[in-house]
Amino acid sequence: DAGVTQSPTHLIKTRGQQVTLRCSPKSGHDTVSWYQQALGQGPQFIFQYYEEEERQRGNFPDRFSGHQFPNYSSELNVNALLLGDSALYLCASSQLAGTDTQYFGPGTRLTVL
Amino acid sequence: GENVEQHPSTLSVQEGDSAVIKCTYSDSASNYFPWYKQELGKRPQLIIDIRSNVGEKKDQRIAVTLNKTAKHFSLHITETQPEDSAVYFCAARPHTGGFKTIFGAGTRLFVKA
Numbered sequence: 001d002a003g004v005t006q007s008p009t010h011l012i013k014t015r016g017q018q019v020t021l022r023c024s025p026k027s028g029h030d031t032v033s034w035y036q037q038a039l040g041q042g043p044q045f046i047f048q049y050y051e052e053e054e055r056q057r058g059n060f061p062d063r064f065s066g067h068q069f070p071n072y073s074s075e076l077n078v079n080a081l082l083l084g085d086s087a088l089y090l091c092a093s094s095q096l097a098g099t100d101t102q103y104f105g106p107g108t109r110l111t112v113l
Numbered sequence: 114g115e116n117v118e119q120h121p122s123t124l125s126v127q128e129g130d131s132a133v134i135k136c137t138y139s140d141s142a143s144n145y146f147p148w149y150k151q152e153l154g155k156r157p158q159l160i161i162d163i164r165s166n167v168g169e170k171k172d173q174r175i176a177v178t179l180n181k182t183a184k185h186f187s188l189h190i191t192e193t194q195p196e197d198s199a200v201y202f203c204a205a206r207p208h209t210g211g212f213k214t215i216f217g218a219g220t221r222l223f224v225k226a
Contacts, residue, residue, distance in 0.1 A: 033213070042119075042202050042216035043157065056213050090156065101147065102214065104156040 002027060004093050004105035012111045013081050021076040021108045025093030032074040033102060034066060037088040049074050078110075086112045115140050115207045119217030127225050132190045134220045136203035139184070145206040146179060146186050147214070152199045160201075161188070193224045 005024045013019050025032050031050045035043035045058035049068035063079045072093075078085055088109050094102035116139040126132050138146075144165040149157035163170045163177045163186065170177050176189045186205075190197055203217045 031212075035216075040219075042204075042218050045213040045215065048213060058213060101159060101162060103159065104149075106156045 004029075004091060004103055006089075006091050006105040006108050008108060009106070010109045010111075012113065014113050015081055015083060017081050017112075018077065018079045019081060019110060021078075021089050021091075021110070023074045023076070023091030023093075023105055025072050025074070025091075026103055029093035029095045029103075030072055031094045031102075032068060032072065033092045033094070034074070034076045035090040035092065035104075036060070037090055037107070039087070043090055046076070081112045083112050086110060115205075115215050117203060117205050117215045117217040119203050119220055121220060122218065123221045123223070125223040125225065126193050128193060128195060130193055132193050132197070132222055132224075134188045134201055134203065134222075135185065136187070136205075136217050137183075137185050138205040138215070140205065140207040140215075141181075141184060143184075143205040143207050145214075146177070147204050147206075148177060148188050149202045149204065149216075150199045151202065151219075157202060190222075193222075195224050195226050198222055198224045 004026050007022045033048040034046040037043045046060050047057040048055050052068045065077045068074045088107045090107045091105040092102040094100045119136045147162035150160045151157045174191045179186045200219045200221050202219050204214045206214050
């Protein structure tokens with residue numbers, strides 16, 4: 001039974017570029033949440049997807065957008081990258097529409113130069 | 114707004130001693146409180162969680178207590194071992210309008226052999 005997977009592992013971009021990160025949830029999970037973890041800080045909630053819709057959003061600008069597919073996998077898109085977007089991006093999945101325990105993927109380390 | 118404060122930021126103990134990490138949350142309607150352990154370069158791993166209808170939960174050397182009146186919850190690790198060294202995050206799930214999880218800033222625990 002595969003756990004939560006994310007791709008790519010590492011990514012280097014320059015300011016102004018766009019990036020897409022991908023997440024496959026744990027088998028049986030229907031909800032995907034995305035978090036940004038800056039160095040030395042706790043994860044910050046970006047948004048959550050359930051039934052292919054964004055259900056709740058944290059304090060992140062519209063440059064951050066996402067999508068959930070019918071197979072429950074998800075993408076996080078960030079436009080017009082800023083240096084401050086450099087962070088570890090974590091995906092977490094859960095079942096029962098997000099009311100149950102969530103499990104994290106290994107993350108994607110994004111560096112913006 | 115919703116907030117979780119975590120103390121201390123760094124904790125150093127001798128092997129075999131106990132370690133206690135404390136958190137407070139702002140949203141009194143929060144109903145789920147997970148604790149995660151994150152080793153360097155790895156994903157956060159759930160180590161224990163507690164729901165608002167329970168005051169205490171224990172799993173081997175790890176225990177969590179919850180005081181809903183004071184909006185406090187704590188992690189207790191007994192008989193610490195060097196492999197317990199990691200960053201620990203507390204989190205709370207506000208019950209207002211969704212299922213996002215708010216994380217504390219983390220406690221770096223060092224267990225000296």
